Amino acid sequence: MRTYAITGGTDGIGRALGRLLLARGDRVIAVGSGAAKGAAFLADAADLGAAQRAHFLRADLSTVAGMRRAAEGVAQATDSLDAAVFGAQRFQTARAQTADGLEFTFALAYLSRAVLGEGLLPLLERAERPVIANLAGPGGLPGTIAWDDLQLRRRYSGRRAAMQGSRCNDLLGADFPARHPGARTRYVLYNPGFVRTAMADPLPPPARAATKALALVLAQPAAAAAARVRELLDDPPPEPAAAFFRRRRVPMTGPDFDPAAAARLRAVTAGILAGAARRA
Template identity: 90%
Template sequence: MRTYAITGGTDGIGRALGRLLLGRGDRVIALGSGAAKGAAFLAEAADLDAGARAHFVQADLSTLAGMRRAVERVAGLAGALDGAVFGAQRFQTTRVETADGLEFTFALAYLSRAVLGEGLLPLLERAERPVIANLAGPGGLPGTVAWDDLQLRRRYSGRRAAMQGSRCNDLLGADFPARHPGARTRYVLYNPGFVRTAMADPLPLPARAATKALALLLAQPAAAAAARVRELLDSPPPEPAAAFFRRRPVPMTGPDFDPAAAARLREVTDTLLADPRRRV
C-alpha cells in the first residue's frame, strides 16, 4: 500500500485523484481549507470501503503557520510518502493579503508548494520511488515574475497573479536538482490544460457563466487530468526534474526554467520565510 499527500485534495483534480488512489487500495492524506469538503471526502472514501485509508487535514496553506502545521500533521500520519501532489490554488479577482502580509495567490499557489516540498522531502526519501507532482503551468499561457514587485502591490490582476505563480513554480521545479543533488525523489511539473473545476467560481457572473459554458465544450473532466497525474506518480520520469503539458514533455530550457532566476527566487523565498513582511 502506497501513501500520498494531496493539497487541494477535496476539490477538482485533487479530489478526483484521491478517489482513484483510494479505489486501487492506496492511502490518501487530503489537505484542504474547508471542513465540509473534508467531511465529504471522508464520506466518499467510506463509500469506497476505504475509510481506514483516508485522512483529511484541514489546513490554511496561505499562511506560513498553516503551511508548517500541515507538514507536521502529515508527518504525524505517515512515516513515509510515496508521493506529494500540490494542487491547492484559488483564483482571486481582487488583491488579498494573507495574515503574513503576502499576496494571497503568491502565498498559496507558490510559497506553500515550496514549504511543503522541503518539509515533506524527508518522508518522500524513505519511499521506493518518491515523486513530487506540482500541478502548475509549464508550457501554458505566458507570464512573468515581477521581481521588483512580487506581491503585486502596484498592478494587480487575478490573471497576472496566477501566471506569476505558474512561472515561480517552473523555477521551483527547475531548482530542485540544485537544492537536492542525489535525491531519489523526482520532481514533476504538470500542466493539465483546460479542466472542468471550480476555478471559475470567483469570477463575476457574466465571466463565470461564459467560462463554465466554454468548459463544457472544450475542457477535459477532472478525472481525466487526475488519471494522467496517477500515471506520473506510478512511472515518474528518470530525470530529477521534468515538465509536461498534458502528455507532451516540455523542455526545461529557456527563461521559464533559467537556473540563475531559479537561484534568485530561492534566495527571495528564504528571505520571506525568515521575515514575510520584508518588502519584496
C-alpha cells in the same frame, strides 16, 4: 499500499485523484481548508470502502504557519510518503493579503509548495520511488515574475497573479536538483490544461457563466486530468526534474527554467520565510 499527500485534495483534480488512489487500495492524506469539503472527501472514501485509508488534514496553506503545520500533520500521519501532490490554488479576482502580508495567490499557489516540498522531503526519501507532482502551468499561458513587485501591490489582476505563480513554480521545479543533489525523489511539473473545476466560481457572473459554458465544450473532466497525474506518480521520468503539458513533454530550457532566475527566487523565498519566522 502506497501513501499519498494531496494539497487541494478535497476539490477538483485533487479530489478526483484521491478517489482513484483510494479505489485501487492506496492511502490518501487530503489537505484542504474547508471542513465541509473534508467531510465530503471522507464520505466518498467510506462509499469506496476505504474509510480506514482516507485522512483529512485541515490547513490554511495561505499562511507560513499553516504550511508548516500541514507538513507536521502529514509527518504525524505517516512515516513515509510515496508522493506529494501540490494542487491547492484559488483564483482571486481582487488582490487579497494574507496574515503574513503576502499576496494571496503568491502564498497559496507558490510559497506553500516551496515550504511543503522541503518539509515533506524526508518522508518522501524513505519511499521506494518518491515523487513530488506540482500541478502548475509549464508550457501554458505566458506570464512573468514581477521581481520588483512580487506581491503585486501595483497593477494587480487575477490572471497576472496566477501566471506569476506558474512561473515561480517552473523555477521551483527547475531548481530542485540544485537544492537536493542526489535525492531519489523526482520532481514533476504538470499542466493539465483546461479542466472542468470550480476555478471559475470567483469570476463575475457573466464571465463565470461564459467560462463554464466553454468548459463544457473544451475542457477535460477532472477525473481525466487526475488519471494522467496517477500515471506520472506510478511511472515518473528518470530525470530529477521534468515538466509536462498534458501528455507533451515540456523542455526545461529557456527563461521559464533559467537556473540564475531559480537561484534568485530561492534567495527571495528564504528571505520571506526568515521574515515570517521572526514575526512568529
